[in-house]
Structure formats: C-alpha cells, structure tokens
Amino acid sequence: MARADKQWAVRPSPALAGMTTVPGDKSLSHRAVLFGALAGGTSTVRGWLAAGDTEASLATIQALGVRVKRHDLNTLTIHGGALQPPGASLNLVNAGTGIRLLAGIMVGQSFASVLDGSEQLRRRPMKRIIEPLGRMGAKIASNDGRAPLSIEPAPLHGIHYDMPMASAQVKSAVLLAGLFAEGETVLTQPGPARDHTERMLTAMGANLSVDGMTSTIRRGASLRPFDMTVPGDASSAAFPIVAAAVIPGSDITLTGVNLNDTRTGIIDVLREMGADFVVTETGLEAGEPVGTVRVRYAPLRAIDVGGEVVVRMIDEFPVFMIAALCAEGTTTVRDAQELRVKETDRIAVMAAELRKFGAQITETDDGFSITGPQQLHGATVDSHDDHRIAMSCAVAGLIASGETSVLDAGCAADSFPGFAAIMSALGAPIVESAGGAHAH
Ligand code: S3P
Numbered sequence: 342m343a344r345a346d347k348q349w350a351v352r353p354s355p356a357l358a359g360m361t362t363v364p365g366d367k368s369l370s371h372r373a374v375l376f377g378a379l380a381g382g383t384s385t386v387r388g389w390l391a392a393g394d395t396e397a398s399l400a401t402i403q404a405l406g407v408r409v410k411r412h413d414l415n416t417l418t419i420h421g422g423a424l425q426p427p428g429a430s431l432n433l434v435n436a437g438t439g440i441r442l443l444a445g446i447m448v449g450q451s452f453a454s455v456l457d458g459s460e461q462l463r464r465r466p467m468k469r470i471i472e473p474l475g476r477m478g479a480k481i482a483s484n485d486g487r488a489p490l491s492i493e494p495a496p497l498h499g500i501h502y503d504m505p506m507a508s509a510q511v512k513s514a515v516l517l518a519g520l521f522a523e524g525e526t527v528l529t530q531p532g533p534a535r536d537h538t539e540r541m542l543t544a545m546g547a548n549l550s551v552d553g554m555t556s557t558i559r560r561g562a563s564l565r566p567f568d569m570t571v572p573g574d575a576s577s578a579a580f581p582i583v584a585a586a587v588i589p590g591s592d593i594t595l596t597g598v599n600l601n602d603t604r605t606g607i608i609d610v611l612r613e614m615g616a617d618f619v620v621t622e623t624g625l626e627a628g629e630p631v632g633t634v635r636v637r638y639a640p641l642r643a644i645d646v647g648g649e650v651v652v653r654m655i656d657e658f659p660v661f662m663i664a665a666l667c668a669e670g671t672t673t674v675r676d677a678q679e680l681r682v683k684e685t686d687r688i689a690v691m692a693a694e695l696r697k698f699g700a701q702i703t704e705t706d707d708g709f710s711i712t713g714p715q716q717l718h719g720a721t722v723d724s725h726d727d728h729r730i731a732m733s734c735a736v737a738g739l740i741a742s743g744e745t746s747v748l749d750a751g752c753a754a755d756s757f758p759g760f761a762a763i764m765s766a767l768g769a770p771i772v773e774s775a776g777g778a779h780a781h
Contacts, residue, residue: 347751348776349731349761351719351738356590356638357767363578365390365415365571366599367756368509368537369627371398371438373569374409375446376541377419378402379520382566384419388626389571391415393728393755394436397458401431401443421566430455430489435462435684435726435755438510440488441470442538445514447492448479449521457489461726466682470514473502477518477526499524499559506679507532507652509603512556519558520547529555532652535603540628541567569627572599576656577757579607580732581767582636583660584739586616587667591638593767596623600630606653607661608634614641614668643670643713651676656683659691659733665711666700667740674708684727684755694722694734698741719743728755735764735771748776 370390375398377384389395391414399417403409406425410418424446431447431454433439440456444467447454457463468486475481477500480493499522504511507530516538519526531554539556542549545567548559578598585591600622612618617639622632641664646654651674654661658680665672680687688709692702698717703710719741724731731750738745750773753760761773 346749346776347773349735349747349750350772351735351745352770353742354588354739354769357585357588357593357769359767360594361763361766362597363573363595364758366574367395368535369571370395372537372541374399374402375442378407378421380421380545380564380566382421384421384566385568386417387570389415389417392758394439397434397436398439404431424450426452427454430457433458433462435459437465441510442513442517444470444490445517448474448518449497451494453493455489455491461684463488469511473515474518476500477522497522499526501527504530507534509534513538516556516558520560522560525557525559527557532649533603534652544628572626572629572631573597575599575604579657579660580736583664584736585636586611587664587740589638594633594635596633597631598634600632603653606650607657610644610646610650611664614644615639616641641668643668643672645673647675655679656729659687659729660736662691662695663736666713666715668713671710671712673710676707678707685725690725690730695737697722698737717741719745721746724749724752726752728752732760739769
C-alpha cells in the first residue's frame with residue numbers, strides 16, 4: 342500500500358512530566374464494531390479508537406450492510422442485525438485482529454465471503470484459525486495458510502479444542518464461530534490470553550461460561566446491544582510508561598487506562614525491575630477495570646521474563662527492549678516466539694533497528710538477551726510499516742545522544758493516532774513532519 346507518510350525527528354529528552362490520556366483500546370474497538378454488528382439492535386460506543394486497524398474493521402461491517410452513524414471521530418452508533426452478502430472482498434488492511442475475528446463470524450453466515458488485506462497481512466499465519474474452524478465444519482480456502490481467505494457457507498458443529506498457543510485472536514475466532522455452531526464449543530487455552538471477547542459476549546447475553554482456562558459457548562441466545570465507553574489502551578500507554586521509567590527525573594500520570602490484568606504484564610515486570618508505579622483503579626468501563634497509572638523514574642535492574650507473563654505483555658516487547666537496554670545487568674526473555682509472527686518479526690526487526698543506535702542484542706528463537714546499561718547514539722531507523730516498531734524506535738531516540746530520524750512513522754496511527762503530540766505534551770522532543778510517499 343502506498344501512503345503519504347510521516348517521519349519523526351527525535352532528540353535526547355529532558356525529564357517527562359504531566360498528566361495525559363491515551364486513545365481507546367484497540368482490541369475493544371475492533372470487538373465493539375464486530376460484535377455490535379451481530380447484536381439485535383442499536384449499540385453506542387464512545388471513546389472508540391479511530392485508527393488504521395480499527396477503521397478497517399468498521400469499513401468491513403459497513404460493507405456487510407450494517408448501518409453505522411458516526412457522531413464524531415470516536416462516537417458511533419451501530420445498527421446491528423443480520424449481515425448482508427458483501428459486493429466485493431473484505432479488506433482488513435493491516436489488522437490481524439480484524440481478519441481473524443471476522444473469519445470466526447463469516448464462517449457462520451449463509452453467504453460466501455473473501456477476507457483479505459495488505460501485503461503485510463497476507464504474510465501472517467492464518468492456519469491457526471483455519472485449522473480449528475475447519476474442524477467445526479467451516480469451508481475456508483487460503484493461499485497456503487495465508488490470506489486471502491475464501492469462505493463458503495457450511496453448517497458448523499461444536500468441538501473441544503485445546504489451543505496450541507495462548508492467542509486471544511484464535512480463541513475469539515473459535516468462540517465467535519461457536520455462536521453459529523450446533524452443540525457446544527469448548528476451548529482450553531494454555532495461558533491467560535486477553536479475555537475481552539469473553540467479557541463482552543457475556544455482557545451481551547451469549548451462552549458463554551468461563552472456568553479457569555476453559556471457555557464453553559452454545560448458540561441460541563440473541564445478542565443484546567450495548568452502550569460502552571472504551572478505556573485507554575494499555576498497550577499504547579506502554580510507550581509513555583517505558584519512556585518515563587528510563588528518563589531520569591520523569592514523573593507522569595496516565596488516566597483512564599484499561600487495567601485488565603491480561604494486559605498489564607508490562608507494569609508488573611517494570612515494577613519488579615525497580616520502576617516506581619502507583620496504580621489506582623477508579624472503576625469499570627465496558628466491563629474492564631480502569632484506572633490511573635503514575636510512573637516515576639527509578640534505576641532499573643535486569644530481569645528474566647518467561648512463562649505466563651509473556652502473553653500478558655506480548656505487544657509490549659519492542660518497547661520493553663528499551664527498558665532492558667537501560668537496566669543494570671542481563672535481561673533475558675524466553676517463551677516469546679509469537680513475536681516472530683506479529684506485523685513483523687518483532688525480535689529480528691527491533692534487534693536490527695536498535696543495532697543502528699549502537700545497541701548490542703542477542704537474539705534467540707523465542708526471545709532475546711540484553712546486557713545494560715548501554716549508551717545509544719542517534720540513528721536513522723525505519724518502522725518496516727509496524728506501528729509498535731515506529732514508536733519503540735522513537736522511545737529509543739529519547740535516550741540516545743544526538744538526533745534520531747524514524748522513517749515511515751505514519752503507521753503509528755494503526756494503533757496510536759496522535760502519538761507524537763501526546764509524547765510532546767509530556768515534554769518528549771519528537772517532531773512529526775511529512776515524510777513523502779513510501780511504497781509497501
Ligand atoms: C489481540 C491479540 C493479540 C495481540 C494483538 C491484539 C486481540 O494477538 O498481539 O495485538 O485483540 O485479540 P494474538 O491473539 O495473536 O496473540
């Protein structure tokens with residue numbers, strides 16, 4: 342895809358200070374439009390994330406005949422009900438969550454559909470959903486396990502599925518298909534992947550029960566519409582949080598952050614490394630605990646990260662590398678092989694970009710090790726069209742000497758529109774400018 346892109350000029354940062362909010366949660370914003378489309382009535386969403394990935398999901402439900410009224414950028418009403426056959430293939434652009442969750446819905450429809458996306462999305466593994474959905478009776482043709490996915494209508498039946506990896510997208514695709522399957526669909530996950538789908542479908546009245554790592558769903562219940570306010574995205578909050586944790590003298594407060602504990606592994610790990618946090622829960626939004634996160638700079642110690650916490654911070658490892666570079670001693674990460682099949686291979690791509698800053702990183706199959714502290718020098722780096730790589734490189738630039746240029750930075754708006762402005766308001770010297778067209 343070609344787009345007029347942005348670039349960032351980043352300089353060494355003074356202490357960060359102030360209070361701010363981050364945009365709405367991406368996972369919840371995808372689910373709001375996809376599940377709202379299935380509800381029998383009108384749902385209202387406030388604080389919806391208007392970002393590249395979620396706009397793709399929104400456009401998709403509109404292509405399926407769902408009427409959506411947009412009151413402003415972040416407020417939607419969704420007139421859910423029966424979906425209509427789309428006139429063309431459905432384009433999820435870069436959104437892995439969008440395509441995998443939508444596949445779980447489309448296999449339950451009485452019409453055929455084709456799900457597709459950008460070159461980047463076409464590289465990502467889809468066998469992980471094709472396999473369990475196929476066992477349920479779904480007919481999905483693919484390009485050797487990748488998009489485009491061509492779905493033909495077929496009757497579905499429930500299965501007992503032991504998920505081989507802790508993935509909320511796979512779990513959600515199977516549970517959504519379970520809404521249309523005969524009998525009972527029982528799914529067991531190997532670890533606590535984010536549970537937004539279970540929380541939302543339960544609130545909407547689905548026949549869904551959760552017992553430890555096992556979820557069971559039955560069809561039949563009509564889904565109730567909802568009225569929700571999307572809390573701030575904990576994964577977006579991770580960028581200012583890590584920046585404040587590594588820039589001496591910083592003291593920042595983020596309000597309205599989603600504190601669902603399937604999403605807050607980064608806070609737990611940084612706290613164990615010595616970061617100074619005050620986390621205060623203030624209430625519930627959209628069935629999720631929400632609150633305030635204050636983080637103050639403190640010297641960090643190295644840590645070993647592995648096991649259950651990995652999936653609770655899976656999207657935060659690119660920016661976590663910056664914390665590891667600042668910590669005293671050797672930080673090792675294992676059990677994080679899923680990083681290799683995200684928007685990019687986030688282990689290889691981050692290691693390559695950070696080496697341009699002079700960093701030394703040892704890659705392993707399922708993680709990395711970094712010995713700190715290391716002094717970085719400014720560099721010209723590239724996002725590889727991966728939003729979290731762009732923003733992680735900007736945070737690296739804040740602690741590097743000299744000037745850093747992050748090229749192809751417009752992709753940050755896939756999840757965190759306004760990143761440069763929000764960081765600047767906290768005192769981070771990140772200046773955004775037009776970067777010229779860039780081909781993908
Ligand atoms: C997501 C699940 C995670 C995460 C992604 C969003 C979701 O992916 O990395 O950013 O909203 O369900 P996996 O399910 O592949 O782990």
